[in-house]
Amino acid sequence: MAGFDNLQELHDLCRLRSTLEAFAAVRLGGHPDRSALHRMFLGHLALMKDHAMQGDYPAFHAEDMKLHRSLVESAGVAALSHCWEAVAGDLGEWIRHVKKVYWPSLMTLYREHEFLIEAWASDESWVAEQATHHHLEAGWFRVASAQGQVVPDIHPVDRATSFICTHYASGIDVEWLAQNVSFVSASHLTRLFRERLEISPHAFLKRVRMERAAELLRTHTDAVELVARKVGYRNVSHFCRDFRGNHGVTPNQYRK
Numbered sequence: 001m002a003g004f005d006n007l008q009e010l011h012d013l014c015r016l017r018s019t020l021e022a023f024a025a026v027r028l029g030g031h032p033d034r035s036a037l038h039r040m041f042l043g044h045l046a047l048m049k050d051h052a053m054q055g056d057y058p059a060f061h062a063e064d065m066k067l068h069r070s071l072v073e074s075a076g077v078a079a080l081s082h083c084w085e086a087v088a089g090d091l092g093e094w095i096r097h098v099k100k101v102y103w104p105s106l107m108t109l110y111r112e113h114e115f116l117i118e119a120w121a122s123d124e125s126w127v128a129e130q131a132t133h134h135h136l137e138a139g140w141f142r143v144a145s146a147q148g149q150v151v152p153d154i155h156p157v158d159r160a161t162s163f164i165c166t167h168y169a170s171g172i173d174v175e176w177l178a179q180n181v182s183f184v185s186a187s188h189l190t191r192l193f194r195e196r197l198e199i200s201p202h203a204f205l206k207r208v209r210m211e212r213a214a215e216l217l218r219t220h221t222d223a224v225e226l227v228a229r230k231v232g233y234r235n236v237s238h239f240c241r242d243f244r245g246n247h248g249v250t251p252n253q254y255r256k
Contacts, residue, residue: 045114119131169230174189216230
């Protein structure tokens with residue numbers, strides 16, 4: 001087990017684990033029992049919420065590991081499971097420590113798992129893959145930021161934009177994004193966005209959703225209501241309003 005102070009070794013182990021799980025996440029799209037797997041993941045998530053609300057860190061951690069083990073086992077590759085068990089075992093003590101010390105609210109960590117499982121249900125394998133990498137390296141970045149021993153090698157805006165581009169279909173709150181993805185304050189993240197991209201984080205999210213919506217309208221025959229849901233809108237009239245404001249035409253007109 002890497003020492004708690006050896007952040008580089010811990011980061012390497014986190015990256016290795018994320019690579020193993022990302023492989024399994026990519027295979028979810030073609031799994032013959034995909035719906036059953038998703039229901040199983042949601043079952044784990046429901047138990048994690050119960051444990052989070054009770055502040056029961058050991059039970060939350062145990063259920064968390066069951067969730068990730070279920071993902072890896074779904075790939076049906078014995079060598080993958082063997083490697084994952086070895087890496088997860090090496091990281092186990094550190095992960096328990098990180099959850100207890102650096103996630104004072106288990107509900108925040110539960111929310112991160114909500115994002116993750118939503119991504120695993122995506123029709124696009126790259127979304128599931130990238131979400132898995134984001135999720136499993138988040139602990140290392142959180143520790144590095146809190147300790148100030150290692151400056152994370154990814155700019156706060158880059159971390160935020162990468163997360164948004166993967167989780168654009170989810171309900172993303174800027175304050176949550178700043179605190180749990182970029183590890184800065186919401187006001188600081190907004191300032192960095194305006195300096196680098198000349199727009200706010202919320203405006204960037206809307207831009208990503210509109211670009212993705214246009215791609216779906218060009219390449220798929222899904223109803224406009226379904227396209228709206230796929231890019232994070234629960235209200236189709238709001239989607240049509242924003243789409244027209246961005247592209248100058250309605251979604252149906254864009255398709256013609």
